[in-house]
Amino acid sequence: MDVVIRNLHIAFPTAQGESVAVRDVSMRIGTEKLGIVGESGSGKSLTARSILRLLPHNARVTADELSFDGIDVQRASEKQMRAIRGRRAGLIMQDPKYSLNPVMTAGAQIAEAWRMHRPKGQSRSKREAMQAAEDLLTQVQIRDPKRVAAAYPHQLSGGMGQRVMIAMMLAPDPEVLIADEPTSALDATVQAEILRLLEDLVSRRGMALILISHDLPLVSHFCDRVAVMYAGRVVEELRAGELARASHPYTKGLLDCLPTLSHQQVRLPVLVRDPSWLE
Protein backbone atom coordinates (compact mmCIF):
# COMPACT_ATOMS: atom_id res chain seq x y z
CA MET A 1 0.00 0.00 0.00
CA ASP A 2 1.41 3.36 -1.05
CA VAL A 3 0.00 6.84 -0.97
CA VAL A 4 1.62 8.99 -3.61
CA ILE A 5 1.29 12.75 -3.83
CA ARG A 6 3.11 14.51 -6.67
CA ASN A 7 3.02 18.30 -7.16
CA LEU A 8 -0.17 18.86 -5.22
CA HIS A 9 -1.73 22.32 -5.47
CA ILE A 10 -4.78 23.40 -3.53
CA ALA A 11 -6.27 26.85 -4.10
CA PHE A 12 -9.38 28.70 -2.98
CA PRO A 13 -11.15 31.41 -4.97
CA THR A 14 -11.44 34.72 -3.12
CA ALA A 15 -12.64 38.18 -4.05
CA GLN A 16 -9.01 39.20 -4.62
CA GLY A 17 -8.30 36.27 -6.92
CA GLU A 18 -7.02 32.84 -6.12
CA SER A 19 -5.48 32.12 -2.74
CA VAL A 20 -3.06 29.21 -2.90
CA ALA A 21 -3.08 27.10 0.27
CA VAL A 22 -0.86 24.20 -0.78
CA ARG A 23 1.78 24.33 -3.50
CA ASP A 24 4.22 21.83 -5.00
CA VAL A 25 3.77 19.26 -2.29
CA SER A 26 5.11 15.82 -3.09
CA MET A 27 5.36 12.87 -0.76
CA ARG A 28 5.20 9.12 -0.84
CA ILE A 29 3.87 7.33 2.21
CA GLY A 30 4.41 3.62 2.67
CA THR A 31 3.77 1.53 5.75
CA GLU A 32 5.42 3.94 8.13
CA LYS A 33 4.69 6.71 10.58
CA LEU A 34 4.87 10.09 8.92
CA GLY A 35 4.45 13.32 10.82
CA ILE A 36 3.33 16.52 9.11
CA VAL A 37 4.18 19.58 11.17
CA GLY A 38 3.42 23.24 10.62
CA GLU A 39 1.53 26.19 12.06
CA SER A 40 -2.09 27.02 11.43
CA GLY A 41 -2.62 27.78 7.78
CA SER A 42 0.47 25.91 6.61
CA GLY A 43 -1.67 23.48 4.63
CA LYS A 44 -0.90 20.35 6.64
CA SER A 45 -4.52 19.30 7.16
CA LEU A 46 -5.50 20.10 3.58
CA THR A 47 -2.66 17.94 2.28
CA ALA A 48 -3.70 14.97 4.41
CA ARG A 49 -7.39 15.40 3.66
CA SER A 50 -6.80 15.58 -0.08
CA ILE A 51 -5.89 11.88 0.10
CA LEU A 52 -9.48 11.15 1.15
CA ARG A 53 -10.89 13.89 -1.10
CA LEU A 54 -12.39 15.52 1.95
CA LEU A 55 -11.81 19.15 1.03
CA PRO A 56 -14.21 22.09 1.07
CA HIS A 57 -16.32 22.21 -2.10
CA ASN A 58 -14.74 25.37 -3.42
CA ALA A 59 -11.20 24.00 -3.20
CA ARG A 60 -9.42 23.69 -6.54
CA VAL A 61 -7.12 20.71 -6.46
CA THR A 62 -4.55 19.88 -9.09
CA ALA A 63 -1.80 17.30 -8.91
CA ASP A 64 0.40 15.37 -11.28
CA GLU A 65 -0.43 12.36 -9.20
CA LEU A 66 -2.64 11.78 -6.18
CA SER A 67 -3.17 8.11 -5.61
CA PHE A 68 -4.12 5.72 -2.87
CA ASP A 69 -2.77 2.23 -3.50
CA GLY A 70 -2.90 2.80 -7.23
CA ILE A 71 -6.39 4.36 -7.19
CA ASP A 72 -6.43 7.80 -8.78
CA VAL A 73 -8.12 9.89 -6.09
CA GLN A 74 -8.76 12.82 -8.42
CA ARG A 75 -10.73 10.75 -10.93
CA ALA A 76 -12.21 8.08 -8.67
CA SER A 77 -16.01 7.85 -8.48
CA GLU A 78 -17.79 8.64 -5.22
CA LYS A 79 -18.40 4.92 -4.86
CA GLN A 80 -14.69 4.16 -5.13
CA MET A 81 -13.93 6.91 -2.62
CA ARG A 82 -16.46 5.50 -0.17
CA ALA A 83 -14.61 2.21 -0.35
CA ILE A 84 -11.47 4.03 0.77
CA ARG A 85 -12.85 6.43 3.36
CA GLY A 86 -13.21 4.70 6.69
CA ARG A 87 -12.75 1.24 5.21
CA ARG A 88 -9.12 1.54 4.06
CA ALA A 89 -8.14 4.88 5.54
CA GLY A 90 -9.45 6.17 8.86
CA LEU A 91 -9.46 9.79 9.97
CA ILE A 92 -9.11 10.74 13.64
CA MET A 93 -9.97 14.33 14.38
CA GLN A 94 -8.93 16.76 17.04
CA ASP A 95 -11.78 17.00 19.44
CA PRO A 96 -13.95 13.99 20.31
CA LYS A 97 -16.51 16.42 21.72
CA TYR A 98 -17.35 17.60 18.22
CA SER A 99 -16.67 14.52 16.15
CA LEU A 100 -18.68 11.90 18.04
CA ASN A 101 -22.43 11.72 17.64
CA PRO A 102 -23.84 13.17 20.89
CA VAL A 103 -27.09 11.18 20.78
CA MET A 104 -25.62 7.72 20.15
CA THR A 105 -23.85 5.62 22.73
CA ALA A 106 -20.14 5.03 22.18
CA GLY A 107 -20.77 1.32 21.62
CA ALA A 108 -23.48 1.93 19.03
CA GLN A 109 -21.20 4.27 17.07
CA ILE A 110 -18.35 1.78 16.99
CA ALA A 111 -20.75 -1.07 16.12
CA GLU A 112 -22.15 1.01 13.27
CA ALA A 113 -18.68 1.57 11.83
CA TRP A 114 -17.95 -2.14 12.15
CA ARG A 115 -21.15 -3.27 10.42
CA MET A 116 -20.97 -0.64 7.71
CA HIS A 117 -17.56 -1.72 6.51
CA ARG A 118 -17.96 -5.46 6.94
CA PRO A 119 -17.01 -7.28 3.72
CA LYS A 120 -19.97 -8.69 1.77
CA GLY A 121 -20.97 -12.21 2.63
CA GLN A 122 -19.81 -11.98 6.23
CA SER A 123 -22.25 -11.97 9.06
CA ARG A 124 -23.06 -8.52 10.42
CA SER A 125 -25.62 -9.12 13.10
CA LYS A 126 -26.20 -6.44 15.70
CA ARG A 127 -25.15 -8.66 18.52
CA GLU A 128 -21.85 -9.52 16.86
CA ALA A 129 -21.28 -5.85 16.12
CA MET A 130 -21.77 -4.91 19.79
CA GLN A 131 -19.38 -7.68 20.79
CA ALA A 132 -16.84 -6.37 18.26
CA ALA A 133 -17.29 -2.86 19.66
CA GLU A 134 -16.46 -4.08 23.15
CA ASP A 135 -13.42 -5.94 21.85
CA LEU A 136 -12.22 -2.79 20.14
CA LEU A 137 -12.71 -0.79 23.33
CA THR A 138 -10.56 -3.35 25.12
CA GLN A 139 -7.90 -2.93 22.44
CA VAL A 140 -7.76 0.80 23.05
CA GLN A 141 -7.11 -0.06 26.70
CA ILE A 142 -10.42 0.83 28.22
CA ARG A 143 -10.72 -1.08 31.46
CA ASP A 144 -14.50 -1.32 31.61
CA PRO A 145 -15.58 -1.70 27.95
CA LYS A 146 -19.19 -2.64 28.86
CA ARG A 147 -19.77 0.57 30.78
CA VAL A 148 -18.07 2.78 28.18
CA ALA A 149 -19.97 1.09 25.33
CA ALA A 150 -23.23 2.05 27.02
CA ALA A 151 -22.16 5.64 27.74
CA TYR A 152 -22.97 8.72 25.68
CA PRO A 153 -20.09 10.97 24.56
CA HIS A 154 -20.90 13.67 27.16
CA GLN A 155 -20.43 11.07 29.91
CA LEU A 156 -16.85 10.42 28.82
CA SER A 157 -13.70 12.41 29.51
CA GLY A 158 -11.65 13.84 26.63
CA GLY A 159 -9.14 11.00 26.73
CA MET A 160 -11.87 8.36 26.83
CA GLY A 161 -13.69 10.07 23.96
CA GLN A 162 -10.54 10.02 21.88
CA ARG A 163 -10.09 6.30 22.61
CA VAL A 164 -13.65 5.70 21.43
CA MET A 165 -12.81 7.61 18.24
CA ILE A 166 -9.72 5.49 17.70
CA ALA A 167 -11.70 2.29 18.34
CA MET A 168 -14.27 3.42 15.77
CA MET A 169 -11.58 4.10 13.19
CA LEU A 170 -9.97 0.72 13.86
CA ALA A 171 -13.26 -1.15 13.43
CA PRO A 172 -12.97 -1.60 9.63
CA ASP A 173 -9.28 -2.56 10.05
CA PRO A 174 -7.89 0.18 7.79
CA GLU A 175 -4.45 0.28 6.18
CA VAL A 176 -3.84 3.95 6.83
CA LEU A 177 -4.74 6.06 9.81
CA ILE A 178 -4.73 9.82 9.41
CA ALA A 179 -4.68 11.54 12.79
CA ASP A 180 -5.31 15.29 12.57
CA GLU A 181 -4.11 16.86 15.82
CA PRO A 182 -5.45 13.86 17.77
CA THR A 183 -4.23 15.08 21.14
CA SER A 184 -4.36 18.87 21.00
CA ALA A 185 -7.54 18.96 23.07
CA LEU A 186 -6.12 16.64 25.74
CA ASP A 187 -4.01 16.96 28.90
CA ALA A 188 -0.29 16.31 28.73
CA THR A 189 -0.48 12.98 30.58
CA VAL A 190 -3.41 11.77 28.49
CA GLN A 191 -1.73 13.07 25.35
CA ALA A 192 1.26 10.80 25.88
CA GLU A 193 -0.99 7.81 26.61
CA ILE A 194 -3.07 8.29 23.46
CA LEU A 195 0.00 8.69 21.26
CA ARG A 196 1.65 5.63 22.76
CA LEU A 197 -1.55 3.72 22.14
CA LEU A 198 -1.70 4.88 18.53
CA GLU A 199 1.92 3.99 17.97
CA ASP A 200 1.44 0.56 19.48
CA LEU A 201 -1.72 -0.21 17.46
CA VAL A 202 -0.16 1.02 14.25
CA SER A 203 2.96 -1.11 14.61
CA ARG A 204 1.03 -4.16 15.75
CA ARG A 205 -1.46 -4.03 12.88
CA GLY A 206 1.11 -3.00 10.28
CA MET A 207 -0.78 0.18 9.42
CA ALA A 208 0.56 3.43 8.06
CA LEU A 209 0.10 6.51 10.23
CA ILE A 210 -0.04 10.13 9.13
CA LEU A 211 0.16 12.28 12.23
CA ILE A 212 -0.63 15.96 11.79
CA SER A 213 0.38 18.33 14.52
CA HIS A 214 1.84 21.72 15.29
CA ASP A 215 4.07 20.22 17.97
CA LEU A 216 7.41 19.35 16.38
CA PRO A 217 9.11 17.62 19.34
CA LEU A 218 5.99 15.58 20.05
CA VAL A 219 5.66 14.38 16.48
CA SER A 220 9.29 13.45 16.10
CA HIS A 221 8.98 11.40 19.27
CA PHE A 222 6.31 9.18 17.76
CA CYS A 223 7.05 9.14 14.00
CA ASP A 224 9.72 7.70 11.71
CA ARG A 225 9.81 10.68 9.41
CA VAL A 226 8.69 14.30 9.70
CA ALA A 227 7.69 16.71 6.93
CA VAL A 228 7.78 20.35 7.97
CA MET A 229 5.32 22.59 6.14
CA TYR A 230 5.43 26.35 5.86
CA ALA A 231 2.98 28.50 3.89
CA GLY A 232 1.72 25.58 1.82
CA ARG A 233 5.11 24.03 1.04
CA VAL A 234 7.14 21.21 2.47
CA VAL A 235 10.29 23.08 3.44
CA GLU A 236 12.12 20.18 5.01
CA GLU A 237 11.89 16.44 5.48
CA LEU A 238 13.75 14.76 8.29
CA ARG A 239 14.24 11.39 9.90
CA ALA A 240 12.57 11.81 13.29
CA GLY A 241 15.76 11.19 15.23
CA GLU A 242 17.63 13.88 13.33
CA LEU A 243 15.67 16.88 14.52
CA ALA A 244 18.81 18.42 15.95
CA ARG A 245 20.29 18.34 12.44
CA ALA A 246 17.47 20.35 10.90
CA SER A 247 18.90 22.72 8.32
CA HIS A 248 15.96 24.92 7.30
CA PRO A 249 15.82 28.14 9.33
CA TYR A 250 12.07 27.72 9.81
CA THR A 251 12.46 24.29 11.42
CA LYS A 252 15.28 25.57 13.60
CA GLY A 253 13.22 28.62 14.53
CA LEU A 254 10.29 26.44 15.54
CA LEU A 255 12.51 24.37 17.80
CA ASP A 256 14.22 27.39 19.34
CA CYS A 257 11.12 29.34 20.24
CA LEU A 258 9.79 26.60 22.52
CA PRO A 259 10.29 27.31 26.20
CA THR A 260 12.02 24.33 27.80
CA LEU A 261 12.53 23.08 31.29
CA SER A 262 16.10 22.01 30.68
CA HIS A 263 17.65 25.40 30.07
CA GLN A 264 16.40 28.76 31.16
CA GLN A 265 16.15 31.70 28.80
CA VAL A 266 15.28 35.23 29.79
CA ARG A 267 13.78 35.95 26.40
CA LEU A 268 12.54 33.42 23.92
CA PRO A 269 14.01 33.67 20.45
CA VAL A 270 11.28 34.79 18.09
CA LEU A 271 10.80 33.32 14.66
CA VAL A 272 11.87 35.86 12.07
CA ARG A 273 10.11 35.00 8.83
CA ASP A 274 12.31 35.36 5.81
CA PRO A 275 10.41 36.17 2.59
CA SER A 276 12.85 33.92 0.72
CA TRP A 277 11.22 30.88 2.38
CA LEU A 278 8.26 31.51 0.14
CA GLU A 279 10.23 31.28 -3.07
Add this chain to the structure above:
Amino acid sequence: MTDMIEVADLRVHFGPVEAVKGVSFNVAEGASFGIVGESGSGKSTVLRALSGLNPDWTGSMRIAGQALTPKRSRDFFRRVQMVFQDPYGSLHPRQTVDRALSEPLVVHGIGDIEGRILRGLAEVALPATARFRYPHQLSGGQRQRVAIARALMAEPEVLLLDEPTSALDVSVQAEVLNLLSDIQQQRGLTYVMVSHNLAVVSHLCAQIGVMQGGEMVEMLSADDLRAGRAKHPHTIELRTLSTELEET
Protein backbone atom coordinates in the same frame (compact mmCIF):
# COMPACT_ATOMS: atom_id res chain seq x y z
CA MET B 1 8.48 43.27 49.54
CA THR B 2 4.83 43.03 50.50
CA ASP B 3 2.45 40.41 49.24
CA MET B 4 0.11 41.62 46.53
CA ILE B 5 -2.08 38.54 46.61
CA GLU B 6 -2.81 36.41 49.64
CA VAL B 7 -5.03 33.37 49.31
CA ALA B 8 -5.69 31.22 52.37
CA ASP B 9 -7.73 28.04 52.61
CA LEU B 10 -9.75 28.79 49.48
CA ARG B 11 -12.58 26.34 48.92
CA VAL B 12 -15.00 26.28 46.01
CA HIS B 13 -18.06 24.04 45.78
CA PHE B 14 -20.12 23.21 42.73
CA GLY B 15 -23.18 21.53 44.23
CA PRO B 16 -21.92 18.45 46.08
CA VAL B 17 -18.52 18.57 44.37
CA GLU B 18 -15.65 20.36 46.05
CA ALA B 19 -13.58 21.64 43.11
CA VAL B 20 -10.99 23.49 45.19
CA LYS B 21 -10.09 22.00 48.56
CA GLY B 22 -8.30 24.51 50.74
CA VAL B 23 -5.71 26.18 48.52
CA SER B 24 -3.32 28.76 49.97
CA PHE B 25 -0.60 30.80 48.33
CA ASN B 26 0.93 34.28 48.40
CA VAL B 27 2.30 36.31 45.53
CA ALA B 28 4.70 39.19 46.16
CA GLU B 29 4.16 42.51 44.42
CA GLY B 30 5.64 42.43 40.93
CA ALA B 31 6.15 38.67 41.02
CA SER B 32 4.61 35.88 38.96
CA PHE B 33 2.94 32.81 40.31
CA GLY B 34 2.11 29.90 38.05
CA ILE B 35 -0.49 27.22 38.64
CA VAL B 36 -0.16 23.98 36.68
CA GLY B 37 -2.38 20.95 36.63
CA GLU B 38 -4.54 18.89 34.34
CA SER B 39 -8.12 19.61 33.30
CA GLY B 40 -10.37 19.29 36.31
CA SER B 41 -7.59 19.89 38.81
CA GLY B 42 -9.25 23.15 39.86
CA LYS B 43 -6.55 25.50 38.61
CA SER B 44 -8.87 27.67 36.54
CA THR B 45 -11.46 27.67 39.33
CA VAL B 46 -8.90 29.26 41.67
CA LEU B 47 -8.31 31.97 39.10
CA ARG B 48 -12.00 32.53 38.53
CA ALA B 49 -12.68 32.83 42.25
CA LEU B 50 -9.84 35.33 42.53
CA SER B 51 -11.15 37.37 39.62
CA GLY B 52 -14.69 37.52 41.00
CA LEU B 53 -16.21 35.35 38.27
CA ASN B 54 -17.18 32.74 40.81
CA PRO B 55 -18.94 34.16 43.88
CA ASP B 56 -19.43 30.85 45.75
CA TRP B 57 -16.27 30.35 47.72
CA THR B 58 -15.09 30.25 51.32
CA GLY B 59 -11.73 31.06 52.84
CA SER B 60 -9.87 34.32 52.58
CA MET B 61 -8.43 36.19 49.65
CA ARG B 62 -6.68 39.53 49.85
CA ILE B 63 -5.37 41.78 47.14
CA ALA B 64 -3.04 44.59 48.24
CA GLY B 65 -4.12 43.94 51.82
CA GLN B 66 -7.83 44.34 51.12
CA ALA B 67 -10.03 41.36 51.86
CA LEU B 68 -12.12 40.25 48.88
CA THR B 69 -15.85 39.75 49.28
CA PRO B 70 -18.09 37.71 46.97
CA LYS B 71 -19.30 40.97 45.44
CA ARG B 72 -16.45 43.19 44.28
CA SER B 73 -16.19 46.94 44.03
CA ARG B 74 -15.66 48.73 40.74
CA ASP B 75 -12.20 49.65 41.94
CA PHE B 76 -11.34 45.96 42.23
CA PHE B 77 -12.15 45.37 38.59
CA ARG B 78 -9.87 48.22 37.63
CA ARG B 79 -6.97 46.84 39.64
CA VAL B 80 -7.39 43.21 38.63
CA GLN B 81 -7.78 42.20 35.00
CA MET B 82 -7.94 38.86 33.27
CA VAL B 83 -6.76 37.43 29.94
CA PHE B 84 -8.46 34.27 28.71
CA GLN B 85 -7.30 31.30 26.69
CA ASP B 86 -9.25 31.72 23.52
CA PRO B 87 -9.06 35.20 22.02
CA TYR B 88 -11.85 34.16 19.61
CA GLY B 89 -14.24 33.68 22.49
CA SER B 90 -13.18 36.63 24.61
CA LEU B 91 -13.52 39.37 22.00
CA HIS B 92 -16.93 40.48 20.81
CA PRO B 93 -17.17 39.41 17.14
CA ARG B 94 -19.25 42.44 16.12
CA GLN B 95 -17.14 45.05 17.90
CA THR B 96 -14.01 46.64 16.52
CA VAL B 97 -10.72 46.65 18.38
CA ASP B 98 -11.35 50.34 19.07
CA ARG B 99 -14.61 49.53 20.84
CA ALA B 100 -13.06 46.64 22.82
CA LEU B 101 -10.26 48.89 24.04
CA SER B 102 -12.41 51.92 24.84
CA GLU B 103 -14.95 50.02 26.92
CA PRO B 104 -12.81 49.58 30.05
CA LEU B 105 -11.98 53.31 29.87
CA VAL B 106 -15.64 54.29 29.67
CA VAL B 107 -16.64 51.89 32.47
CA HIS B 108 -13.99 53.24 34.81
CA GLY B 109 -14.43 56.87 33.77
CA ILE B 110 -10.88 57.27 32.54
CA GLY B 111 -10.32 60.14 30.11
CA ASP B 112 -8.02 60.61 27.12
CA ILE B 113 -9.51 57.62 25.32
CA GLU B 114 -7.91 58.51 21.99
CA GLY B 115 -4.37 58.71 23.32
CA ARG B 116 -4.69 55.68 25.53
CA ILE B 117 -5.92 53.46 22.71
CA LEU B 118 -3.04 54.49 20.46
CA ARG B 119 -0.51 53.94 23.24
CA GLY B 120 -2.19 50.65 24.16
CA LEU B 121 -1.89 49.33 20.63
CA ALA B 122 1.73 50.39 20.43
CA GLU B 123 2.51 48.74 23.75
CA VAL B 124 1.40 45.32 22.48
CA ALA B 125 3.13 45.95 19.13
CA LEU B 126 -0.03 46.14 17.05
CA PRO B 127 -0.09 48.52 14.08
CA ALA B 128 -2.36 51.56 14.44
CA THR B 129 -4.33 50.26 11.45
CA ALA B 130 -5.57 47.37 13.60
CA ARG B 131 -7.68 49.84 15.55
CA PHE B 132 -10.76 49.70 13.35
CA ARG B 133 -10.56 46.02 12.50
CA TYR B 134 -12.94 43.32 13.70
CA PRO B 135 -11.59 40.25 15.53
CA HIS B 136 -12.11 37.97 12.52
CA GLN B 137 -9.81 40.18 10.47
CA LEU B 138 -6.92 39.51 12.85
CA SER B 139 -4.73 36.44 13.34
CA GLY B 140 -4.86 34.44 16.58
CA GLY B 141 -1.70 36.09 17.92
CA GLN B 142 -3.00 39.56 17.09
CA ARG B 143 -6.29 38.81 18.80
CA GLN B 144 -4.48 37.73 21.95
CA ARG B 145 -2.51 41.00 21.81
CA VAL B 146 -5.81 42.88 21.67
CA ALA B 147 -7.04 40.94 24.71
CA ILE B 148 -3.84 41.86 26.57
CA ALA B 149 -4.12 45.49 25.50
CA ARG B 150 -7.71 45.58 26.73
CA ALA B 151 -6.68 44.14 30.09
CA LEU B 152 -4.01 46.84 30.40
CA MET B 153 -6.33 49.74 29.48
CA ALA B 154 -7.55 50.36 33.03
CA GLU B 155 -3.94 50.29 34.31
CA PRO B 156 -4.36 47.28 36.58
CA GLU B 157 -1.90 46.08 39.19
CA VAL B 158 -2.71 42.40 38.86
CA LEU B 159 -3.10 40.40 35.66
CA LEU B 160 -4.74 36.98 35.82
CA LEU B 161 -3.74 34.83 32.85
CA ASP B 162 -5.77 31.73 32.06
CA GLU B 163 -3.82 29.63 29.54
CA PRO B 164 -2.91 32.77 27.58
CA THR B 165 -0.90 30.94 24.90
CA SER B 166 -2.51 27.50 24.64
CA ALA B 167 -4.57 28.39 21.58
CA LEU B 168 -1.58 29.85 19.73
CA ASP B 169 1.10 28.41 17.47
CA VAL B 170 4.47 27.90 19.14
CA SER B 171 6.06 30.68 17.09
CA VAL B 172 3.34 33.10 18.22
CA GLN B 173 3.47 31.74 21.75
CA ALA B 174 7.09 32.90 22.05
CA GLU B 175 6.11 36.42 20.96
CA VAL B 176 3.23 36.63 23.43
CA LEU B 177 5.35 35.28 26.31
CA ASN B 178 8.06 37.85 25.54
CA LEU B 179 5.41 40.57 25.42
CA LEU B 180 4.04 39.51 28.80
CA SER B 181 7.45 39.61 30.46
CA ASP B 182 8.23 43.02 28.90
CA ILE B 183 4.97 44.50 30.15
CA GLN B 184 5.55 43.07 33.59
CA GLN B 185 8.96 44.69 33.81
CA GLN B 186 7.75 48.05 32.56
CA ARG B 187 4.65 48.25 34.72
CA GLY B 188 5.64 46.18 37.75
CA LEU B 189 2.55 44.02 37.38
CA THR B 190 1.77 40.99 39.50
CA TYR B 191 0.85 37.90 37.47
CA VAL B 192 -1.03 34.74 38.30
CA MET B 193 -0.86 32.38 35.35
CA VAL B 194 -2.65 29.11 34.88
CA SER B 195 -1.47 26.59 32.31
CA HIS B 196 -1.13 22.88 31.70
CA ASN B 197 2.25 23.45 30.08
CA LEU B 198 5.02 23.19 32.64
CA ALA B 199 7.66 24.70 30.38
CA VAL B 200 5.53 27.76 29.63
CA VAL B 201 4.69 28.36 33.28
CA SER B 202 8.26 27.99 34.48
CA HIS B 203 9.43 30.33 31.74
CA LEU B 204 7.29 33.18 33.04
CA CYS B 205 6.86 32.38 36.74
CA ALA B 206 9.50 32.05 39.44
CA GLN B 207 7.10 30.30 41.82
CA ILE B 208 4.88 27.42 40.79
CA GLY B 209 2.02 25.60 42.45
CA VAL B 210 1.02 22.17 41.19
CA MET B 211 -2.64 21.24 41.52
CA GLN B 212 -4.27 17.83 41.44
CA GLY B 213 -7.84 16.94 42.34
CA GLY B 214 -8.59 20.37 43.80
CA GLU B 215 -5.57 20.47 46.07
CA MET B 216 -2.30 22.26 45.67
CA VAL B 217 -0.06 19.26 46.12
CA GLU B 218 3.26 21.06 45.83
CA MET B 219 4.69 24.55 45.68
CA LEU B 220 8.21 25.05 44.43
CA SER B 221 10.40 27.51 42.60
CA ALA B 222 10.96 27.25 38.87
CA ASP B 223 14.67 26.69 39.55
CA ASP B 224 13.91 23.70 41.75
CA LEU B 225 11.64 22.34 39.08
CA ARG B 226 14.30 22.70 36.40
CA ALA B 227 16.89 21.07 38.60
CA GLY B 228 14.54 18.18 39.27
CA ARG B 229 14.07 18.90 42.98
CA ALA B 230 10.33 18.18 42.86
CA LYS B 231 8.98 16.01 45.68
CA HIS B 232 5.38 15.17 44.90
CA PRO B 233 4.87 12.23 42.48
CA HIS B 234 2.42 14.25 40.36
CA THR B 235 4.94 17.05 39.86
CA ILE B 236 7.60 14.51 38.96
CA GLU B 237 5.22 12.85 36.48
CA LEU B 238 4.39 16.15 34.79
CA ARG B 239 8.05 17.09 34.67
CA THR B 240 9.07 13.76 33.15
CA LEU B 241 6.45 14.11 30.42
CA SER B 242 7.65 17.58 29.65
CA THR B 243 11.37 16.76 29.52
CA GLU B 244 10.93 13.44 27.70
CA LEU B 245 9.76 15.27 24.61
CA GLU B 246 12.52 17.85 24.79
CA GLU B 247 15.22 15.24 24.68
CA THR B 248 14.44 13.90 21.23
